[in-house]
Amino acid sequence: MFDNLSDKLDRAFKVLKGHGKITEINVAETLKEVRKALLDADVNYKVAKQFTDTIKEKALGQNVLTAISPGQLLIKITHDELTTLMGGQKEEIYLGGNPTIILMSGLQGSGKTTFSGKLANFLKTKKGKKPLLVACDVYRPAAIDQLHVLGEQLGIEVFSDKEEKNPVKIAERAIKQAKENGNSVVIIDTAGRLAVDEAMMNEIADLKARIKPNEILFVVDSMTGQDAVNTAKAFNDRLDFDGVILTKLDGDTRGGAALSIKSVVNKPIKFIGTGEKMEALDVFYPERMADRILGMGDVVTLVERAQEQFDEEEARKLSKKIAKNQFDFNDFLGQLQQIKKMGNLKDLVGMIPGVGKAMKEIDVNDDAFKHIEAIIHSMTPAERSKPELINGSRRQRIAKGSGQSIQEVNKLLKQFEDTRKMMRMMGDKNAMSKLMRNMPKMPGGPGAPKM
Numbered sequence: 001m002f003d004n005l006s007d008k009l010d011r012a013f014k015v016l017k018g019h020g021k022i023t024e025i026n027v028a029e030t031l032k033e034v035r036k037a038l039l040d041a042d043v044n045y046k047v048a049k050q051f052t053d054t055i056k057e058k059a060l061g062q063n064v065l066t067a068i069s070p071g072q073l074l075i076k077i078t079h080d081e082l083t084t085l086m087g088g089q090k091e092e093i094y095l096g097g098n099p100t101i102i103l104m105s106g107l108q109g110s111g112k113t114t115f116s117g118k119l120a121n122f123l124k125t126k127k128g129k130k131p132l133l134v135a136c137d138v139y140r141p142a143a144i145d146q147l148h149v150l151g152e153q154l155g156i157e158v159f160s161d162k163e164e165k166n167p168v169k170i171a172e173r174a175i176k177q178a179k180e181n182g183n184s185v186v187i188i189d190t191a192g193r194l195a196v197d198e199a200m201m202n203e204i205a206d207l208k209a210r211i212k213p214n215e216i217l218f219v220v221d222s223m224t225g226q227d228a229v230n231t232a233k234a235f236n237d238r239l240d241f242d243g244v245i246l247t248k249l250d251g252d253t254r255g256g257a258a259l260s261i262k263s264v265v266n267k268p269i270k271f272i273g274t275g276e277k278m279e280a281l282d283v284f285y286p287e288r289m290a291d292r293i294l295g296m297g298d299v300v301t302l303v304e305r306a307q308e309q310f311d312e313e314e315a316r317k318l319s320k321k322i323a324k325n326q327f328d329f330n331d332f333l334g335q336l337q338q339i340k341k342m343g344n345l346k347d348l349v350g351m352i353p354g355v356g357k358a359m360k361e362i363d364v365n366d367d368a369f370k371h372i373e374a375i376i377h378s379m380t381p382a383e384r385s386k387p388e389l390i391n392g393s394r395r396q397r398i399a400k401g402s403g404q405s406i407q408e409v410n411k412l413l414k415q416f417e418d419t420r421k422m423m424r425m426m427g428d429k430n431a432m433s434k435l436m437r438n439m440p441k442m443p444g445g446p447g448a449p450k451m
Helices: 003-016 024-040 045-060 070-085 112-126 141-154 167-181 198-211 226-239 256-265 286-293 299-309 312-323 329-341 345-350 370-377 381-385 392-402 406-426 429-441
Strands: 100-105 131-136 157-159 185-190 215-221 243-247 269-273 281-283
Touching: 003 024, 003 070, 003 286, 024 045, 024 070, 045 070, 045 256, 070 256, 070 286, 100 112, 100 198, 112 131, 112 141, 112 185, 112 215, 112 243, 112 269, 112 281, 131 141, 131 167, 141 157, 157 167, 167 185, 167 198, 185 198, 198 226, 215 226, 226 256, 243 256, 256 269, 329 370, 329 381, 329 406, 370 392, 370 406, 392 406
Parallel strands: 100 185, 100 215, 131 157, 131 185, 215 243, 243 269
Antiparallel strands: 269 281
């Protein structure tokens, strides 16, 4: 996410490295590179110019404190302005009304139908709502079928009528059914086109006038860059929507839409989509996104995702097993499954401060755990529960069963044993204090001779 923009901004700030103070010349040189980086990311030209002019004005009006360098000060100002540019603070989705009626809008291919499913899942699992998905794309039977597949997958009701060609009538019947069945939220997926046209605009404007939605959301493909902003403006002029959804932020996006859209249409970004999975939906936090663009990571989101997946009761049970040295391959496999549910691995790595930049050239594959899972699944239940049973002949059998080499099996067993030892040590106060006492004697430890 935003790797290219992050790299270019990083290079721009290096212009100030070694300078003892901020001057008009070195700031202008740095901000020239910042502006170029923003334009390369497909940020609106006027937005980029206004952004760098504001930073210049604020930077030249400040004295550099002795505790920080000019580069650090400019990064701080840039971070604050990026946060402001993207909205300043998170904006919640409105959930008033009985039921809440949410109207989805956007071009075909923007990810509208998929997002409707993700939003329904988000409201069901995190807000305790009972959503109803409504298929109002009367031109694409595939979109109706897709919504039904998503609804079945998520355990969420879907209302559709393939015989009816008037989306207003479909929506009105769906809302009536929702009131009868106690659905607290109605999410209406509308038709899209390959480009903005009058017929589509009239249709969705008519829908808005007749059903009076509580919330209108505009879904846009972030990979379309400045075109996404132009499309958002066209829709906003007709619909006056309430918020923007940026999809496909996990792809090779340049980031222009995220940085320009709030400034151009003056509507907040409410959610971002970061993958195909139904859980790959994040509330948009401008400050956290600014952190990530400037390579500072996003530990808060990482922790929140972990908290969503890890059950407290399970954690207590696992802690007891670790203390008794009973952590086994069943537990190990369970932990892998939890990590996978947290989202795209490269995205997760990018949330760790400093790690994202260090690993930008490394391809972090989402299938990275597959060979480990194959090895564990090739073990018998007894071997998973008691790894010490795995001798030479069993290793050979596990290697053949998993399609991995004996070296890969040995490597996993060693890593598992090392992990188990470390876990046991972390839970053993005596072992930890002994380790700390021995630290000065270790090569490279405190007090050890420097190499």
